[in-house]
């Protein structure tokens with residue numbers, strides 16, 4: 369039986385991606401950290417939509433996690449035909465003041481786990497074609513953002529890797545997409561950042577359910593780069609044409625404004 373596997377599925381955009389897939393009749397496998405009632409959330413989605421759900425609670429920063437998730441899928445004879453690498457975290461601050469643990473965790477989750485999940489599951493996606501792969505990056509992917517240096521760099525990696533893979537896999541029956549959400553009020557840290565954020569972030573804000581609806585719909589029609597809505601497309605267009613030094617200065621001003 370075919371399944372969509374979604375990481376970071378216990379809350380925010382990932383929970384809404386899970387609900388949206390289920391609403392469309394897709395069976396869902398949910399992955400997130402232990403201790404967030406993930407199994408109960410999976411059960412509720414199954415009851416509400418009539419699809420089959422299952423869940424695995426695991427820390428994706430653990431280097432063995434992608435392999436363990438793959439073993440769990442194989443053991444249960446689930447056939448994954450849609451992989452969504454959504455787990456990730458952001459944050460702002462002075463790079464030199466980040467703890468080693470913060471830096472390592474962000475690379476381990478946003479970069480390492482996202483990469484290794486694909487390395488584990490792409491053979492399955494090819495076997496189960498036609499299939500889909502979507503990675504959540506950010507509207508910040510491609511921007512060199514001072515004071516969000518780690519976040520923008522990790523999301524740039526995700527965007528570039530995804531677009532490259534989309535060409536490698538287009539003859540293999542796997543449609544590959546990168547999702548570029550703008551400001552989306554999910555956890556308290558992000559919600560606070562949006563409140564204190566610049567005009568562009570505040571006007572283009574979109575709910576997690578709307579991001580998920582657009583993301584899934586566009587991934588399933590094979591859109592390579594997915595922006596969420598007109599305002600975010602406009603912001604992205606501006607980011608691409610404004611000189612890098614000006615974009616960087618906007619980020620610097622933003623940091624000073626929020627840290628006065």
Ligand SMILES: NC(=O)c1ccc[n+]([C@@H]2O[C@H](COP(=O)([O-])OP(=O)(O)OC[C@H]3O[C@@H](n4cnc5c(N)ncnc54)[C@H](OP(=O)(O)O)[C@@H]3O)[C@@H](O)[C@H]2O)c1
Nearest residue numbers: 376377378379380381400401404427428456506551552554
């Ligand atoms: N919100 C935004 O404005 C925004 C904008 C652009 C891009 N994004 C991207 O969208 C994605 C989802 O963000 P969100 O705002 O929805 O975040 P969120 O509400 O904080 O949810 C993050 C999800 O990832 C899971 N997770 C965190 N660390 C994990 C780990 N080590 N191992 C396994 N699962 C882990 C969390 O699980 P627990 O609940 O168990 O902790 C949760 O399910 C991220 O990649 C983020 O960078 C967000």
